Amino acid sequence: MQGHARLFGAVEAGGTKFVCAIGDESGALHAEARFPTADPGSTLARVRDFFKAGCGDFAPAALGVACFGPVILERQSARYGFIGNTPKAGWSNTDVAVMLSREFSCPVGFDTDVNAAALAEQRWGAARDVRNLVYVTVGTGIGGGVLIEGAPLHGLMHPEIGHIHPRRHELDMNFTGICPFHGDCLEGLASGPAILARTGSELQHLDATHVQWEIEADYLAQLCAHLVLTISPQRIILGGGVMTERQFPLVRSRTLHWLGGYIDRSEILTDIERYIVPPALGSRSGVLGALCLALDARANR
Amino acid sequence: MQGHARLFGAVEAGGTKFVCAIGDESGALHAEARFPTADPGSTLARVRDFFKAGCGDFAPAALGVACFGPVILERQSARYGFIGNTPKAGWSNTDVAVMLSREFSCPVGFDTDVNAAALAEQRWGAARDVRNLVYVTVGTGIGGGVLIEGAPLHGLMHPEIGHIHPRRHELDMNFTGICPFHGDCLEGLASGPAILARTGSELQHLDATHVQWEIEADYLAQLCAHLVLTISPQRIILGGGVMTERQFPLVRSRTLHWLGGYIDRSEILTDIERYIVPPALGSRSGVLGALCLALDARANR
Numbered sequence: 001m002q003g004h005a006r007l008f009g010a011v012e013a014g015g016t017k018f019v020c021a022i023g024d025e026s027g028a029l030h031a032e033a034r035f036p037t038a039d040p041g042s043t044l045a046r047v048r049d050f051f052k053a054g055c056g057d058f059a060p061a062a063l064g065v066a067c068f069g070p071v072i073l074e075r076q077s078a079r080y081g082f083i084g085n086t087p088k089a090g091w092s093n094t095d096v097a098v099m100l101s102r103e104f105s106c107p108v109g110f111d112t113d114v115n116a117a118a119l120a121e122q123r124w125g126a127a128r129d130v131r132n133l134v135y136v137t138v139g140t141g142i143g144g145g146v147l148i149e150g151a152p153l154h155g156l157m158h159p160e161i162g163h164i165h166p167r168r169h170e171l172d173m174n175f176t177g178i179c180p181f182h183g184d185c186l187e188g189l190a191s192g193p194a195i196l197a198r199t200g201s202e203l204q205h206l207d208a209t210h211v212q213w214e215i216e217a218d219y220l221a222q223l224c225a226h227l228v229l230t231i232s233p234q235r236i237i238l239g240g241g242v243m244t245e246r247q248f249p250l251v252r253s254r255t256l257h258w259l260g261g262y263i264d265r266s267e268i269l270t271d272i273e274r275y276i277v278p279p280a281l282g283s284r285s286g287v288l289g290a291l292c293l294a295l296d297a298r299a300n301r
Numbered sequence: 302m303q304g305h306a307r308l309f310g311a312v313e314a315g316g317t318k319f320v321c322a323i324g325d326e327s328g329a330l331h332a333e334a335r336f337p338t339a340d341p342g343s344t345l346a347r348v349r350d351f352f353k354a355g356c357g358d359f360a361p362a363a364l365g366v367a368c369f370g371p372v373i374l375e376r377q378s379a380r381y382g383f384i385g386n387t388p389k390a391g392w393s394n395t396d397v398a399v400m401l402s403r404e405f406s407c408p409v410g411f412d413t414d415v416n417a418a419a420l421a422e423q424r425w426g427a428a429r430d431v432r433n434l435v436y437v438t439v440g441t442g443i444g445g446g447v448l449i450e451g452a453p454l455h456g457l458m459h460p461e462i463g464h465i466h467p468r469r470h471e472l473d474m475n476f477t478g479i480c481p482f483h484g485d486c487l488e489g490l491a492s493g494p495a496i497l498a499r500t501g502s503e504l505q506h507l508d509a510t511h512v513q514w515e516i517e518a519d520y521l522a523q524l525c526a527h528l529v530l531t532i533s534p535q536r537i538i539l540g541g542g543v544m545t546e547r548q549f550p551l552v553r554s555r556t557l558h559w560l561g562g563y564i565d566r567s568e569i570l571t572d573i574e575r576y577i578v579p580p581a582l583g584s585r586s587g588v589l590g591a592l593c594l595a596l597d598a599r600a601n602r
Contacts, residue, residue, distance in 0.1 A: 070565065085565050132456035146531075148449045148456070155433035155449070155533035156566055163563055164530050165468055165523065181563040222466065229465050230447075230531045232456035262464055262482040264371065264386050265457055 008298070009051050009060040009104070010290035013067040013096060014113065015088050016140075018043060020050040022060070023291045027124050032287070040094045048103055062301070063100050064109040064293025066116030066286055069143070073111065073154045081110045087180070107301040109293030113137075114145030114159075115152035116289025117279070121237055122147055123292055125280035130234035134227050135279070136161065137240035138220065142187040146231060153231075162187035166222035172198075172215045190219040192242050204244050217247060221254030224276055228255075228263055239279040252276050309599070310352050310364040310405070311591035314397060315414065316389050317441075319344060321351040323361070324592045328425050331355075333588070341395045349404055363602070364401050365410040365594030367417030367587055370444070374412065374455045382411050388481070408602040410594030414438075415446030415460075416453035417590025418580070422538055423448055424593055426581035431535035435528050436580070437462065438541035439521065443488040447532060454532075463488035467523035473499075473516045491520040493543050505545050518548060522555030525577055529556075529564055540580040553577050 007030070012019040014037060021032040031054045035046055051060060070084040081097025097110035111119075118127075118135035127133045127147075135145040142162030146153035153159060163185045177184030178194050188194055195203050199212050206212055224236055238251065252272045259268065267275050279285050308331070313320040315338060322333040332355045336347055352361060371385040382398025398411035412420075419428075419436035428434045428448075436446040443463030447454035454460060464486045478485030479495050489495055496504050500513050507513055525537055539552065553573045560569065568576050580586050 144531075148454065149452075151450075153449065153533065156529070156535050156568060157533055157564065159533050160530045160564065163561075164527050165559065167466055167468055181561040185561075226465050226527065227531065228457070229461045230445075230528065232454065232458055232460050234457050258466065260464075260482040260486075263458065263461065267457060 007055065007058070007060055008291055008294035009055070009063040010287050010294055011047055011063065011065045011067075011100075012113065012116075012286035012290050013037075013065055014286065015068045015086075018047065019287045019290075020047055021287050021291065022051070022054045023288075023294075025295060027288060027291065029287070029291075037088075039090050044094075044096070044099065047100070051104065059104050059106050060294070062107045062109065062294040062298035063104060064116070064290040064295070064297060065096055065100065066111060066113045066290040066293060067096060069112050070157060070160070071110065071112055073158060081108070107297040109290075109295075109297030111152050111293055112143070112145060112158050113286055113289070114143045115147075116145065116293050117239070117281075117285035118145035118147045118237075118289070119152065119292035119296070120281055120285045120288035121279055122150065124288060125285065126237050126277050127235050132231070132233050133235045133237065134161075134231060134233045135237045135239065135285070136220075136223065138190065138238065138242040139192050139240035142191050142223075142240075144227075146233070148231075161223065161227070162191070164223065164226060166190075166219045166226075169215045169218045171211050186219060186223055190216055190242075195242065203242055203247075208246070213246070213250060216242070217250030218254050220247070220251045222258055224251065224255040225258035228259060228268065234267070235274075236276045237279050238276060239282075239285065243278065245278070248276065248278065308356060308359070308361055309592055309595040310356070310361040311588050311595055312348055312364065312366045312368075312401075313414065313417075313587035313591050314338075314366055314368040315587065316369045316387075319348065320588045320591075321348055322588050322592065323352070323355045324589075324595075326596060328589060328592065330588070330592075338389075340391050345395075345397070345400065348401070352405065360405045360407050361595070363408045363410065363595040363599035364405060365417070365591040365596070365598060366397055366401065367412060367414045367591040367594060368397060370413045371458060371461070372411070372413055374459060382409070408598040410591075410596075410598030412453050412594055413444070413446060413459050414587055414590070415444045416448075417446065417594050418540070418582075418586035419446035419448045419538075419590070420453065420593035420597070421582055421586045421589035422580055423451065425589060426586065427538050427578050428536050433532070433534050434536045434538065435462075435532060435534045436538045436540065436586070437521075437524065439491065439539065439543040440493050440541035443492050443524075443541075445528075447534070449532075462524065462528070463492070465524065465527060467491075467520045470516045470519045472512050487520060487524055491517055491543075496543065504543055504548075509547070514547070514551060517543070518551030519555050521548070521552045523559055525552065525556040526559035529560060529569065535568070536575075537577045538580050539577060540583075540586065544579065546579070549577065549579065 179188030480489030
């Protein structure tokens with residue numbers, strides 16, 4: 001029965017759906033459930049029920065929660081482990097991590113969904129050979145997780161790279177953008193809903209000659225160039241529903257344009273196909289990231 | 302004579318001038334010399350001569366070199382401790398750190414001038430209470446050093462934040478910018494020479510009503526907002542010859558504009574006077590940063 005002590009719980013807490021899983025140190029998942037995100041009370045009750053049923057008499061060795069943001073990550077804060085002020089109705093100031101830690105008497109790792117996805121890609125995916133990387137998701141919103149020397153970047157709070165202001169593309173000067181905070185920040189211009197607002201379609205369903213491909217690639221390339229110049233990662237992973245194979249050559253080419261030959265590193269100048277890459281774990285990066293948080297919480301307890 | 306073992310050498314290697322000093326763990330400097338940057342051979346000979354004369358029969362416990370960039374920081378590189386490809390005539394691919402380490406048989410810490418300045422501000426200056434910070438210098442160029450959990454950020458190479466592309470200010474649409482790589486990147490728009498190219502004057506000598514104040518503050522504020530959204534520092538220090546007291550309220554106000562209320566942290570929303578600050582060490586941050594590199598090289602040897 002000793003073996004049960006090495007089972008870990010993973011929670012991918014998304015704004016649309018929750019994924020709960022029980023896994024081990026190899027990244028194998030032994031049980032999994034997914035359900036839509038409802039109000040906090042009933043949603044978190046389903047999380048508890050899943051682990052109580054799945055683990056039987058044995059508490060998980062640790063839990064990890066990869067959470068939609070913003071989240072409170074400062075250990076010294078009275079609200080550590082909470083979701084902060086979010087537009088997601090009912091979820092502002094919700095305790096997620098502390099409640100689970102009490103319930104299961106085990107360490108709980110807690111971080112943003114994108115920091116967790118970066119951990120999973122570093123441990124099992126597209127960044128196994130590097131320690132500094134950025135994982136970007138381009139979907140309903142645009143977010144980024146950052147690992148520095150293998151550890152998620154926090155600082156004042158956590159990166160919110162979706163809200164930088166790229167220069168407007170010359171063929172996209174009239175669209176006002178859809179971000180409720182900034183209008184035409186990156187998320188307001190280049191997220192899935194922003195593409196839909198302009199074209200009435202998802203990007204992948206637009207003809208290959210549609211100008212939106214070029215516009216989208218330019219905005220994401222400005223993000224990549226900006227990341228190179230500020231965080232200096234060893235790899236950038238671009239994932240999320242808006243990213244398709246066709247986008248990558250366009251984004252890479254425009255990133256080189258924005259860097260203008262200034263960053264004199266072969267990784268960028270000659271090997272950019274291995275520098276800006278798709279995720280290796282696809283849609284599994286969230287729940288596997290939560291598993292990484294659980295493994296790290298156990299190791300650091 | 303045992304005391305001599307705790308003297309450290311510091312070299313601020315700038316594109317215009319070198320500063321050499323001998324100091325101790327308290328940050329006190331016991332001897333100092335400064336001389337213009339000439340060719341590498343004669344300049345580095347003066348560095349060697351200074352430490353040989355200053356230390357007498359005793360080798361320094363360690364040396365630190367805070368160097369103009371770009372520099373090679375990857376330990377596994379055959380060119381570790383070198384200056385990379387630089388427009389500074391004669392200095393491309395110059396060994397600085399390894400040569401000194403051999404000469405004095407001691408550990409040599411080596412990093413960018415701005416990463417070193419960040420270390421000094423964290424140890425003795427304006428960021429003693431935080432572990433994650435950005436030190437920006439706005440002068441002949443624009444550069445930034447980044448500490449994450451107290452350690453200089455490297456990654457693929459090191460941050461080059463001066464070359465991000467801010468949005469053009471509506472009253473500054475015609476200036477083409479002076480960066481040889483990018484034209485109108487931040488350095489091309491907001492460095493000292495860029496201000497001079499537009500106005501024929503240094504910023505501090507322009508009338509307080511001159512529009513250049515507003516333009517400059519807006520570009521630096523876009524940098525600050527980008528740093529908050531990507532690196533999430535606990536403090537931003539703005540130094541260098543272009544920064545004067547008058548600039549700070551303007552930059553802070555525009556930073557809040559660009560963030561648009563999105564980053565819900567009191568450090569920014571109500572305490573921005575303590576978030577975006579001038580350096581406490583002024584023009585001493587470079588040489589004291591080099592001393593920090595020496596202290597860290599000794600500690601980590």
